[in-house]
Amino acid sequence: MDAYRAIVTKRDRREYARQAVAEDVLRRILQAGRMAGSSSNSQPLRFIVLRDDAQKQKLAPAGPGTGPLVRAPLAIVICLEKGRRDFDVGRAAQNMMLAAWNEGVFSCPIGLREDAITRSVLEIPENYAAAIGIAFGYPSGEPSSSRFGTPRLPMEELVHYERW
Amino acid sequence: MDAYRAIVTKRDRREYARQAVAEDVLRRILQAGRMAGSSSNSQPLRFIVLRDDAQKQKLAPAGPGTGPLVRAPLAIVICLEKGRRDFDVGRAAQNMMLAAWNEGVFSCPIGLREDAITRSVLEIPENYAAAIGIAFGYPSGEPSSSRFGTPRLPMEELVHYERW
Numbered sequence: 001m002d003a004y005r006a007i008v009t010k011r012d013r014r015e016y017a018r019q020a021v022a023e024d025v026l027r028r029i030l031q032a033g034r035m036a037g038s039s040s041n042s043q044p045l046r047f048i049v050l051r052d053d054a055q056k057q058k059l060a061p062a063g064p065g066t067g068p069l070v071r072a073p074l075a076i077v078i079c080l081e082k083g084r085r086d087f088d089v090g091r092a093a094q095n096m097m098l099a100a101w102n103e104g105v106f107s108c109p110i111g112l113r114e115d116a117i118t119r120s121v122l123e124i125p126e127n128y129a130a131a132i133g134i135a136f137g138y139p140s141g142e143p144s145s146s147r148f149g150t151p152r153l154p155m156e157e158l159v160h161y162e163r164w
Numbered sequence: 165m166d167a168y169r170a171i172v173t174k175r176d177r178r179e180y181a182r183q184a185v186a187e188d189v190l191r192r193i194l195q196a197g198r199m200a201g202s203s204s205n206s207q208p209l210r211f212i213v214l215r216d217d218a219q220k221q222k223l224a225p226a227g228p229g230t231g232p233l234v235r236a237p238l239a240i241v242i243c244l245e246k247g248r249r250d251f252d253v254g255r256a257a258q259n260m261m262l263a264a265w266n267e268g269v270f271s272c273p274i275g276l277r278e279d280a281i282t283r284s285v286l287e288i289p290e291n292y293a294a295a296i297g298i299a300f301g302y303p304s305g306e307p308s309s310s311r312f313g314t315p316r317l318p319m320e321e322l323v324h325y326e327r328w
Contacts, residue, residue: 003266004192006167007259012201028168030323034316036258037176039275041314048324055326079328087273087296090254094200095171098262102167109251111203123327132251150205152198159194160212162219163287164243 006102013106014068016137020051021074025103029076029136032099036092044084045092045131048122050075055121059133062117069110072135077112079124080131089131100136107136170266177270178232180301184215185238189267193240193300196263200256208248209256209295212286214239219285223297226281233274236299241276243288244295253295264300271300 021029026049033047050056056070059077069075076096078089097107110133112118118130152158185193194211202208214220220234223241233239240260242253261271274297276282282294316322 001167003165003167003170004196004263007196007263008199010199010201030319032168032171034319034322035172035174037174037273039273043317043322046322046324046328048326048328050326052326085254086250087254087257090249090251090256091258092254093251094255094258095262098259099168099171109201109203121327125328128328153207155194155198158198158207158209158211160210162212162214162216163285164210164212164289164292 001102006098010098010101012108013139014108014135015140016068016072016106016135017140018073019138021105021136021138025100025105026074028103029096029099032095033078033092036088036095038088038091039085042084044081044088046079046128048077048079050077058121059112059118062112062114063110066110066112066133068108069133069135072137074136075133076136077118077122077133078131079128082127082129086131093132093134096134104138105136106139107134109134165266170262174262174265176272177303178272178299179304180232180236180270180299181304182237183302185269185300185302189264189269190238192267193260193263196259197242197256200252200259202252202255203249206248208245208252210243210292212241212243214241222285223276223282226276226278227274230274230276230297232272232299233297236301238300239297240300241282241286241297242295243292246291246293250295257296257298260298268302269300270303271298273298
């Protein structure tokens with residue numbers, strides 16, 4: 001798919017089929033995250049790939065909206081080095097989600113607020129923390145979540161020229 | 165360009181030709197940023213487009229590495245609503261930079277640490293703050309900055325399975 005078309009059509013989706021995400025697609029998702037730029041090329045991220053249902057289930061209490069992450073056939077948790085910017089997490093996450101979308105794989109970022117839980121379940125070392133989870137899966141055919149297709153701000157409200 | 169190819173080949177570049185970025189390319193960059201997902205569709209971002217050299221020059225003291233932003237023919241400052249996540253800034257910035265790359269336009273995120281300066285120069289309201297600047301421009305033909313092509317971490321070091 002053309003890059004611009006992938007970018008502007010990508011929607012976050014929370015419902016997925018049970019079908020496993022193909023290995024070569026996972027490899028491209030990881031490579032997309034790996035190639036994202038970072039501040040001064042500090043490369044402050046690490047990725048934890050989860051496909052084991054029992055392991056994903058242990059993350060259920062890590063945030064208020066973890067259901068889709070637990071149910072998705074593939075979850076990736078992005079860990080961020082302490083003192084580094086969440087901005088770089090967003091860059092890598094977007095790369096991963098666009099690479100997935102380009103292959104017909106839906107995705108959605110899932111907040112993981114409970115540091116004690118993610119740290120213990122995922123055995124994250126002291127100098128890193130879980131910054132975000134991303135759920136991935138093929139479309140389920142179920143009706144979309146209510147937020148799908150929510151309109152965006154009009155350009156005139158979003159964009160200013162030279163000053164606000 | 166295919167989306168995956170755009171994602172994995174994109175490099176941050178800090179040197180640009182003086183040539184203005186075409187209007188239709190700017191429109192697609194802005195639309196790419198506009199369509200980025202955000203937490204609960206909160207749409208916490210606003211974009212300020214800068215092409216006026218005098219206005220860009222006023223941002224020079226806003227950070228230690230603002231030179232490329234001042235010299236670039238096009239700069240976009242992303243403003244973030246207070247209390248919202250820098251993660252969403254990264255998602256939109258990556259969308260914009262990939263849309264640019266897809267059209268042969270180089271880019272690089274530039275930190276803007278000095279809130280008092282960005283707020284005053286760009287007339288940013290109290291409940292928002294400048295989160296990042298992005299410099300955009302066509303390739304200059306000059307030698308690349310030293311960080312161009314810096315190798316990424318090997319996959320084995322970057323990626324863990326089920327737990328760290």
